[in-house]
Amino acid sequence: LxxxxxxxxxxxxxxxxLSGKGGVGKSTLSTELALALRHRxxxxxxxxxxxxxxSIPHMLRVQDRAVHQCDSGWVPVFVGQDRAIxxxxxxxxxxxxxxxxxxRGPKKNALIKQFVTDVAWGDLDFLIVDTPPGTSDExxxxxxxxxxxxxxxxxxxxxxx
Amino acid sequence: xxxxxxxxxxxxxxxxxxxxxxxxxxxQGCPNQGLCAAGAAGPDPAEAAELRAxxxxxxxxxxxLSGKGGVGKSTFSAALAxxxxxxxxxQVAxxxxxxxxxSIPKIMGLExxxVHQSGSGWSPVYVEENLGVMSVxxxxxxxxxxxxxRGPKKNGLIKQFLRDxxWGEIDYLIVDTPPGTSDExxxxxxxxxxxxxxGAVIVTTPQEISLQDVRKEINFCHKVKxxxxxxxxxxxxxxxxxxxxxxxxxxxxxxxxxxxxxNLNVSLxxxxxxxxxxxxxxxxxxxxxxxxxxxxxxxxxxxxxQRIQEYCEQHHSQEEKMI
Numbered sequence: 001l002x003x004x005x006x007x008x009x010x011x012x013x014x015x016x017x018l019s020g021k022g023g024v025g026k027s028t029l030s031t032e033l034a035l036a037l038r039h040r041x042x043x044x045x046x047x048x049x050x051x052x053x054x055s056i057p058h059m060l061r062v063q064d065r066a067v068h069q070c071d072s073g074w075v076p077v078f079v080g081q082d083r084a085i086x087x088x089x090x091x092x093x094x095x096x097x098x099x100x101x102x103x104r105g106p107k108k109n110a111l112i113k114q115f116v117t118d119v120a121w122g123d124l125d126f127l128i129v130d131t132p133p134g135t136s137d138e139x140x141x142x143x144x145x146x147x148x149x150x151x152x153x154x155x156x157x158x159x160x161x
Numbered sequence: 162x163x164x165x166x167x168x169x170x171x172x173x174x175x176x177x178x179x180x181x182x183x184x185x186x187x188x189q190g191c192p193n194q195g196l197c198a199a200g201a202a203g204p205d206p207a208e209a210a211e212l213r214a215x216x217x218x219x220x221x222x223x224x225x226l227s228g229k230g231g232v233g234k235s236t237f238s239a240a241l242a243x244x245x246x247x248x249x250x251x252q253v254a255x256x257x258x259x260x261x262x263x264s265i266p267k268i269m270g271l272e273x274x275x276v277h278q279s280g281s282g283w284s285p286v287y288v289e290e291n292l293g294v295m296s297v298x299x300x301x302x303x304x305x306x307x308x309x310x311r312g313p314k315k316n317g318l319i320k321q322f323l324r325d326x327x328w329g330e331i332d333y334l335i336v337d338t339p340p341g342t343s344d345e346x347x348x349x350x351x352x353x354x355x356x357x358x359x360g361a362v363i364v365t366t367p368q369e370i371s372l373q374d375v376r377k378e379i380n381f382c383h384k385v386k387x388x389x390x391x392x393x394x395x396x397x398x399x400x401x402x403x404x405x406x407x408x409x410x411x412x413x414x415x416x417x418x419x420x421x422x423x424n425l426n427v428s429l430x431x432x433x434x435x436x437x438x439x440x441x442x443x444x445x446x447x448x449x450x451x452x453x454x455x456x457x458x459x460x461x462x463x464x465x466x467q468r469i470q471e472y473c474e475q476h477h478s479q480e481e482k483m484i
Contacts (some may be wrong), residue, residue, distance in 0.1 A: 020262050020307075022230010022340045027370075045289070052341035053228050053374040100228075100342045100377040102384060105312025133230040133340055134261035135309045159231075161440045 005117035007073055009043070009151050013123045016142070016154040022133035024159045027055040030130035031153075037156035038084045042125040045076065049116055049142050050132035051101050051108050056080035057091040067092045074119035088119045112138060116145035191260035212323055212355035218330040219254075221473040222353060223390065224361040226382070228374030230340035232366045233433075236443055237462075238337035241362075242269075243448040244466035246292040251332040254285065256322060257296035258349055260308050260315045266298035269445025274299055277375050284325035295326050311449075312344035314480035333473070340374070342381040342393035350385045359473045360388035362430065366396040367413035379425055390472050391428035393465055394418035399435040400457065409481050410435055431465040433458050 008014075008052060017030045025048070031137045048056040057063040057077075065077045067088070076086040092113065101112075118127055121127065129146070143151075174362050218228040225238045238255060246253040257265035266272050266286075274286045277298045285293030297308060297318060310318075328334070336353075339345055350358070361382050365375040374394070382389050394417060400411050413420075436458040442449035 020165075022262070023232055023366075023371075023444050024230075043399055052343055053230075053377070055373070057368055058370065058373060071240060097373070098376040098380055100381040100384065102342045102347060104347060109311075135307045136261055136315065137311050140309065161445050 007026075007117060007120055007128075010122055011127045012105060012150065013125065013152040014127045014129065014146060014150055015152050016129045016146075018131050018139070018154050019133060019157040020056060020135060021158065024157045026157045027059060027130050028132075029157055030128050031056060031059045033127075034085050034128055037126050038082075041097055043084055043086075043123060045086040045121050045124045045127040045128045046088075047119070047127060048087070048091070048131060049112050049115060049138050051090045051103065051111065051138065052134060054089045054132040055092035056087060056130055058087050060085070062087065063091060063097060065092060072120040074120065076119055076121060086121060086124065088115055096119065106136050112141040113145050116142070139145070167264050187360055201313045207228065208324075209319070209355050212352055213459065215324055215326075215354035216334075216353070219328065219334045219356055220332050221477065222334045222336065222358045223355060223469065223473070224338060224349065224353075224358060224387070225334045225364060226338050226339055226346070226361050226378055227364045227371075228342065228376070228378035228381075232364050232371055233393075234340075234364045235259070235268055235337050236439060236449075237362070237364050237395065237433075239265065239268045239394060239443070239448075240462045241452050241466055241469065242292055242294075242333075243343055244469065245333050245335075246289055246411045247450075249291060250467065251291060252294045252330055254328050254331045254334045255292070255294045255337065256326075256334060257294070257298065257337045258319050258322065258345050259337060260297050260310060260318060260345065262339060263298035263387075264443075265294060265296045266362045267304075269294055272298070272304060276300060279327065282325045283321075284337075285326055285328060293328065295322055298355075307463075315344050315439050316348040319345060320352055323352050342377060346381065347385070350387055358387060359476055360390035362390050362469060363392045365392060366411050367393055367394055367409070367417035367419050369415040372415060372418070374400055375418075376421065378424065379427060388471055389427050392418050392422050393430050394432040396435045397432035417457035417462040430468050431461050433461040433465070 011055045017026050019026050023033055030046055034046050037044045046056055048054050060079050060135060062077050067077060076088045077092060079085040079087055182275045223236050227234050242253050242255040245251055255265060257263050262316045269288050271286050271288065271294060277284045285295045286299055287293050308356060363375060363378055396411050398407050398409050419429055433438060434457050436456050439449050439458060442452050450462060454460055
């Protein structure tokens with residue numbers, strides 16, 4: 001089993017938002033869920049593992065922010081004046097917002113592992129993990145990396161057709 | 162991996178997406194070397210020759226791409242295939258390389274079909290005499306089987322689709338892709354370098370959340386030197402069949418595809434309005450163009466298909482002149 005890092009020690013629940021299909025509203029739901037949980041007084045984090053099409057920064061209007069390093073790893077971007085939503089996305093690591101991340105699987109897997117173990121989330125009630133469409137590298141790596149932690153479960157999103 | 166994107170690159174870095182990624186002289190000592198090398202390059206010369214032989218009889222190849230999921234790539238690919246195959250004298254092939262979410266079998270009314278092997282290779286599944294289809298969907302024992310594969314395995318199947326399918330002589334090869342800019346996209350461009358790709362049609366919807374990903378896809382095309390035939394804007398407005406009023410279901414808050422195309426100097430091939438009949442035809446495996454010939458969406462599709470045909474024919478004759 002992969003080693004447990006300390007960065008997820010303060011996270012109480014982890015939720016995966018999945019779909020096989022693209023464009024059904026995973027990122028939209030992840031964002032709304034985070035905002036609704038915050039509204040109820042919870043501390044929430046969003047981990048955006050859609051490396052090719054990261055939508056969350058734009059949805060929370062923090063696309064111009066940058067991430068910084070600290071002793072325990074990366075500091076997530078905190079959203080809102082109350083800083084009650086923490087966000088990590090590859091969107092923050094791009095030099096230009098329109099830069100394409102043209103990576104094959106192994107490279108994506110390495111970054112996802114880092115996103116899981118090297119982000120200093122602090123204390124969170126919920127960590128929501130937004131995923132890209134499909135059942136491939138990102139999904140396999142995310143589940144493998146999260147296995148030692150409290151994986152609450154998955155929410156599956158679809159449209160009617 | 163010491164750091165992610167934007168880490169200190171060696172001065173002569175060939176680029177993380179290049180064929181030399183990880184193996185160029187400048188890569189020695191770079192903390193990302195192992196990873197770049199693991200994302201290995203395209204086919205070796207023997208394989209390239211094999212692919213070239215197999216694809217020799219393909220006159221035109223069109224890739225249907227988007228950065229974004231769910232914008233209507235497969236829907237459009239199917240319409241393009243039907244539209245082109247309406248001319249009985251044209252031989253059309255539709256290749257679905259969305260390994261995890263293959264929609265083409267259902268949209269083409271071919272669910273449950275299986276692939277047959279012959280001496281000359283895998284046989285495509287024919288919708289019409291002049292329209293053949295290939296998809297991983299035909300290789301699954303049940304339509305709900307998940308294909309949970311990492312990149313290298315997906316690449317292997319894509320190569321097989323190109324090398325082992327007996328397509329015969331084709332006027333148009335249409336390749337439907339999954340969303341993103343990853344293994345499938347890199348591989349198809351690399352494997353098809355054995356033949357010539359006329360260009361890519363990029364599909365989007367009007368909202369900024371889609372355009373964001375589509376701009377990345379356009380950059381991907383530039384990076385791998387793939388010509389862009391143009392952009393199609395799907396779900397572009399909805400006309401109520403009862404009151405005839407038009408609504409913007411997905412408002413183009415930043416100017417839609419039109420503005421993006423102007424800014425990035427690519428062609429806008431057309432806008433297709435939302436028509437519930439489209440989704441219904443897809444679910445039923447029927448050709449929307451045949452089922453709803455009077456729909457404004459059909460008119461849009463037909464105009465776009467014509468423009469794509471003209472582009473391909475024009476480029477072909479330009480090349481012939483050069484030879």
